[in-house]
Amino acid sequence: MTTIQARVGEVTERIVKRSHDGRSRYLDRIRAAADKGPHRSRLSCGNLAHGFAACGLSDKQALSGDVVPNLGIITAYNDMLSAHQPYEHFPDLIRQAAHEVGAVAQVAGGVPAMCDGVTQGQDGMELSLFSRDVIAMAAAVGLSHQMFDAAVFLGICDKIVPGLVISALSFGHLPVVFIPAGPMTTGISNDEKAKIRQLYAEGKVGRDALLESESKAYHGPGTCTFYGTANSNQMLMEIMGLHMPGASFVNPGTPLRDALTREAAKRALAITALGNEFTPVGEVIDEKAIVNGVVGLHATGGSTNHTMHLVAMAATAGIRLTWDDISDLSDVVPLLARVYPNGKSDVNHFQAAGGLGFLIRELLSGGYLHQDVKTVHGTDLAGYTVEAKLDGDGTVRREPVPDASGDETVLAPLAKAFQPTGGxxxxxxxxxxxxxxxxxxxxxxxxxxxxxxxxxxxxxxxxxxxxxxxxxxxxxxxxxxxxxxxxxxxxxxxxxxxxxxxxxxxxxxxxxxxxxxxxxxxxxxxxxxxxxxxxxxxxxxxxxxxxxxxxxxxxxxxxxxxxxxxxxxxxxxxxxxAHQTGVGRDLFAAFRANVGTADTGAHVFGA
Known part of the structure; x- marks a missing residue:
């Protein structure tokens, strides 16, 4: 195992020291919850009957005891959001996968999923950041039934994944796997899209030309293909060990995407307290995992929104991350990816060039990432230096990433970093x-x-x-x-x-x-x-x-x-x-009154 880079080690150590008391209280709380065993056993017969009333007979029999694990599904599905439209059929895949291993899966709850692409420049954008905290609370309501031994979270975009992570960490005694749906296929080039936008701003083309261009860029199911907050979210979930390896950037509607979804469901069921690989999410996300997330953000030129989201997520797990920590890591972490807006290519090109498996391997080789972390996959972070492939029997197999980048203009090896500092x-x-x-x-x-x-x-x-x-x-x-x-x-x-x-x-x-x-x-x-x-x-x-x-x-x-x-x-x-009414803004007065500062995560959950 490569020695950790000096600045990365120094920042990690000071986060550990600063977070000691809060992190200790958090771990005590989630371990006490885990020690109580499956919560279904403490529900009354009336509670339990309500919980499985709509299930089939075999699922009812399974959930009557404590031996068969029950997987809760938290979904951010809606079919207005291109990135989340593929989630419509994921619960059926997850239930089928659960049955194949003798378990049960239920949709525990849905959460709102706002499309910032629709609300950009509109009044509704003033609800966007606060939607993160609403999502966290809505997911908590779903899990509060205490029917579940583990959970899978279906979410991709901007505030949605951070909100889901905050909720997952609030239920830190449960194992949690995040399941992505993947990016849409590549449309027109980002350069062409940006050019038409500027021509429209100058009055040189009309709305018809602009709409045609935008429709060619955002043209089908899946995440928008530029490297904004949504795709930064996917990078974070993988580099922090909450995805299955190689899952982030596989296109929706493909056999491999479905195989990865079934695999994730089965893995969540394998790591419950009922088995021998108990992996609660509150122990996966520790100080080292948070630092790995920050390093990944810098190395890929990721979204500025995560200077707030990562701080808020860390705080939920009793970890105090600061902007100084983020800045100090930026001074030493090299930029290895050029994906629009800091390059001409999109995430599909990034994936084809080697993707996150290649990036993680390069960062590990330079000591920029902590390898000795827990992951939902059951390996340390070295287990993520792979690419996922579809095996002949329809399951997932993994192969080591190639030695060389498939395109060094998109994804550079450490020796040819685009710049010596982060984004x-x-x-x-x-x-x-x-x-x-x-x-x-x-x-x-x-x-x-x-x-x-x-x-x-x-x-x-x-x-x-x-x-x-x-x-x-x-x-x-x-x-x-x-x-x-x-x-x-x-x-x-x-x-x-x-x-x-x-x-x-x-x-x-x-x-x-x-x-x-x-x-x-x-x-x-x-x-x-x-x-x-x-x-x-x-x-x-x-x-x-x-x-x-x-x-x-x-x-x-x-x-x-x-x-x-x-x-x-x-x-x-x-x-x-004028900003306090209309499009639901009147309902968020308490959020505006109680929100914290940007550098402390801009959340409403208190210190």
């Missing part, structure tokens, strides 16, 4: 703390100085762009977009206009207490600024014309104003009442 960087300064994604930003734009232009909504910025008021260097400050203000929407709608200004040769940057889509990255963007404007943060004291400096090399985010003058300014305020 994410933390920024600090007199504006506050923020995150920047640098893997897709040209090196000459890693340091930007430009005058501020302040906006209080995306619409204000786009109106100014349409009026041709922004044809110069500009640091666009879009504030009152934080979680307390309006739920922290993604501001991906700004990307084409910002890109146009940058392509015209201007120095351009975005500074916001909101989020950007996981598909963004061409323009330097200091996002997740905390404290946010609605909390009286320094971003609320910036004025038009102030010089702003973003330095992604040194990690600085500064307004170049005399310190005394800047401190003496009254923070701007904003009437947010």
């Amino acid at each position: 994410l960087k933390m920024l600090t300064g007199n504006i506050g703390k923020a995150v920047i994604k640098i893997s897709a930003v040209a090196k000459e734009r890693h340091v930007i100085e430009a005058p501020a232009r302040v906006f209080h909504s995306q619409e204000d910025f786009l109106a100014a762009f349409s009026r041709k008021e922004l044809n110069s260097d500009v640091a666009a400050v879009v504030r009152f977009m934080g979680p307390k203000a309006c739920g922290m929407p993604e501001l991906h709608k700004l990307t084409p206009s910002l890109g146009i200004l940058q392509d015209r040769g201007h120095k351009v940057a975005l500074i916001t207490d909101g989020r950007m889509s996981g598909a963004s990255g061409k323009v330097p963007a200091a996002i997740h600024v905390t404290p946010e404007a609605a909390d009286g943060g320094a971003i609320a004291r910036i004025r038009d014309g102030d010089m702003i400096r973003i330095n992604a090399v040194t990690g600085a985010l500064e307004v170049l104003v005399d310190a005394a003058e800047f401190a003496a300014r009254e923070p701007a305020t904003q009437d947010m009442s």
Whole structure:
């Protein structure tokens, strides 16, 4: 086993020390729950009868005792979301697989699954981040019946997987396997899609041309093929040991996809407390697994959203992960993947070049990942340096990944890393703390100085762009977009206009207490600024014309104003009442009032 890289070991050790008390309390709690044995045995006859009333006779007989395991299915299926449409038939596959090993499987509950692609730039996006916590609570309701010895979770996209992980860790005494559905097949090139978007923003093509282009990009069942939050989720689930090896990026509707689903169900049933391989999810996700997730995020140029989601997931397991930890790991983890938006290719190309098996093997060889971790597969992380194939009998077989990448422009070996540092960087300064994604930003734009232009909504910025008021260097400050203000929407709608200004040769940057889509990255963007404007943060004291400096090399985010003058300014305020009703926003007032800061996970579950 390769010695762990020094910085990775150092960061892991300080997380362990910082988390000691909380992690100990968490492990005591889940072990006490596990020691009580199968919970069905403690249900009354009336409880149990309700629990299996709709089952067939053989399943009723099986669930009457404590010997046969029952697998709970938590599903995020809906057929509006392309990534989740394939899940419609997964419960039937899982029930069949359970019966083949003498067990039972039941759908324990469904959770909402929001498509950020539909809500981008719309009012509904203000519910997006909060949907993560709703999903966690909804999944907890499903598992609260205490009918189950293990669970499988069917979810892929943006806030859905983090919400499911938070719920799974709340029931940390149960074994849990995550089952993906895979990416859609490749449509038009990402370059072509981006080009049409910019032409539309400039008024050079109409809506018909734009819709035709978008429909060719997003054209069938499966995850969107760019490397945004959804596909970053799949990478995380595999590199943290919650997927079966090689499962993440196999297309839906294929025999291999179905075989992987059946295998995952059987594996979840094999690792219950009723057998000899008991593997509770709360022990799979430990400090080393969390660090492995952060390393994977950096090595692939993954989504900035995970600077919040990973912090929130870790907290549920009693682990305190900070932005400083994430930033320090970024300084040493090499970038090994170039997938749109930090490259021209998509996740299908990444998979064909060697996929996660190749990536994990390379990172392990350099000591960047902890190999000695628990996984749902029953091996350490070295067991994930494989690719999944369909065997002649319809089951899954695994082969070691090839020695060489199938395409070094998409997936590089360690010796030919695209850059020596990771895709994410933390920024600090007199504006506050923020995150920047640098893997897709040209090196000459890693340091930007430009005058501020302040906006209080995306619409204000786009109106100014349409009026041709922004044809110069500009640091666009879009504030009152934080979680307390309006739920922290993604501001991906700004990307084409910002890109146009940058392509015209201007120095351009975005500074916001909101989020950007996981598909963004061409323009330097200091996002997740905390404290946010609605909390009286320094971003609320910036004025038009102030010089702003973003330095992604040194990690600085500064307004170049005399310190005394800047401190003496009254923070701007904003009437947010228009953001508090409509599309269900009135139902989320308690979330806005109680949400934590971006750097602590932006969740509503308390410390």
